[in-house]
Amino acid sequence: MIEGLRHILYPEVCVACRALLRTGEQLVCGSCLDGFSPYPGTAAGGDALKRVVRDHFGQEDVPAGAWCLYPYRGSGRLHDAMHSLKYEGIFPLGRLFGRKLGELVASSGPTGFDGIVPVPLHRLKLVERTYNQAGKIAEGVAEVLGIPLLPKVIVRRRYTDTQTGLTSSARRLNLHGAFGPGSQPCPPRVLVVDDVVTTGATMTAAAGVLRGCGASLVSFAAVALTEKI
Numbered sequence: 210m211i212e213g214l215r216h217i218l219y220p221e222v223c224v225a226c227r228a229l230l231r232t233g234e235q236l237v238c239g240s241c242l243d244g245f246s247p248y249p250g251t252a253a254g255g256d257a258l259k260r261v262v263r264d265h266f267g268q269e270d271v272p273a274g275a276w277c278l279y280p281y282r283g284s285g286r287l288h289d290a291m292h293s294l295k296y297e298g299i300f301p302l303g304r305l306f307g308r309k310l311g312e313l314v315a316s317s318g319p320t321g322f323d324g325i326v327p328v329p330l331h332r333l334k335l336v337e338r339t340y341n342q343a344g345k346i347a348e349g350v351a352e353v354l355g356i357p358l359l360p361k362v363i364v365r366r367r368y369t370d371t372q373t374g375l376t377s378s379a380r381r382l383n384l385h386g387a388f389g390p391g392s393q394p395c396p397p398r399v400l401v402v403d404d405v406v407t408t409g410a411t412m413t414a415a416a417g418v419l420r421g422c423g424a425s426l427v428s429f430a431a432v433a434l435t436e437k438i
């Protein structure tokens with residue numbers, strides 16, 4: 210019954226290229242998954258993410274640890290898949306990416322995180338989209354790592370305009386006061402999870418609030434990092 214429903218809701222074609230999926234493939238075909246071109250090795254994506262934060266905001270905002278699966282370009286199959294996740298309701302894709310991200314984090318060795326914190330959406334945007342794509346990714350990460358998912362440690366207080374096209378200082382200004390403490394207590398060591406990072410402004414703003422809530426160690430994990438063009 211549930212399987213039947215799934216077939217109706219998600220026709221068995223790849224969300225990125227629309228090719229029919231083969232047995233064992235889910236949501237994204239093997240050829241697209243290969244075509245997403247992950248960063249080589251365990252550390253390269255995280256190092257690139259740390260570098261972006263350092264370049265835009267300085268050394269003091271560089272996270273304790275960082276992981277990232279893919280370099281992100283403004284077009285192509287990964288872009289199509291991320292768009293499906295964010296705007297077309299294909300939320301199970303978030304968990305799929307999240308599990309891959311969780312495996313990447315786990316491959317670095319024991320993490321010691323107390324909780325996984327998705328970058329929250331404003332409640333009005335949540336109503337509009339019905340789900341938080343970062344929350345779905347964080348579910349997959351939490352599942353693989355066996356660490357509690359803490360979606361209410363911080364909240365998005367302001368309905369921020371789109372960040373696209375803004376410089377890093379404008380992004381920071383746009384996000385000033387965007388997050389605030391939520392209803393869950395913040396444990397000492399947390400991993401913040403988001404879908405796509407461009408300058409790191411969103412995660413940096415979220416990390417600042419988490420530190421204010423008592424976190425002593427904040428790390429970042431993102432599915433993709435926008436490449437400098």
Ligand SMILES: [Zn+2]
Nearest residue numbers: 223226238241
């Ligand atoms: Zn495909």
